[in-house]
Amino acid sequence: MKVLVTDLDGTLYPKNDIDGLLITQNIRSLDEWHSKGNKIIIATSRGIGHLSELKRKLSMPFAFIGANGAIIVSENGDLTERSYSASVYNEISEDALNRKLDLSVSTIYDGNWYWNTKEAYPIKNAVKKRSAWQYIIEKRKLDSAIELTQIKILIPEDDLEGYKTYLRSKYPDLNIVSSDKDAIDIQAHDASKGKAIREVIGRLKVSFDDVYVIGDSENDIPMFEVTEHSYCIENGDDIAKSSANHLVGSVHELIDSLLA
Secondary structure, three states: OOEEEEOOEOOOEOOOOOOOHHHHHHHHHHHHHHHOOOEEEEEOOOOHHHHHHHHHHOOOOOEEEEHHHOEEEOOOOOEEEOOEEOHHHHHHHHHHHHOOOOOEEEEEEOOEEEEOOOOOOOOOOOOOOOHHHHHEEEOOOOOOOOEEOOEEEEOOHHHHHHHHHHHHHHOOOEEEEEEEOOEEEEEEOOOOHHHHHHHHHHHHOOOHHHEEEEEOOHHHHHHHOOOOOEEEEOOOOHHHHOOOOEEEOOHHHHHHHHHO
């Protein structure tokens, strides 16, 4: 038995796949992978709210790693979460609003999607309004007793690296990574895709020589460090490509080569 760990956005869900054909190819290949007696782990920056949609799209069982490792849901539904106080959300929100920074601080809690403002990037001045934005609850402060698994900062691409450095200096005990060219994710210090994968693989009692991982962004680097069989999508971020041992065009291309 072998294990394939795949990132979601930009990997299993390719960028600019307007007609959905590439996603369909990738999912069909996952189905074939599973039919050969192998296991699947989906590792994403998305939260647990996306799990139900994934289950509708994928016909095979899989383990779910969400919020960059802060959430683990096993094949049989066992849940593990690593969280921290919502006071971090409050502090970042107030600082951004007081300094009039062009960014949004967002999080999901108890099924609700909270943003500290709708008057900054990416909503303000957006040419196209996304239908999902209507579900945002604008809230600059949360109850500090609330525990969060992730905060996501949406920020213009040119400002991302500088602000990420600032956040890392201010919150050295948290795990802060980029999940897209305009997104910074904040998790508990002991939460990463790599740590979560090691936990799931430990339960499966599979050798890491039989584990294959594929991703495309900075938040995937910790899982590249789990095994020698690390693959980055060819159009992935430069930092991710330089951290993986191999480049590949797509998930289905990788699976085809492994099953050949």
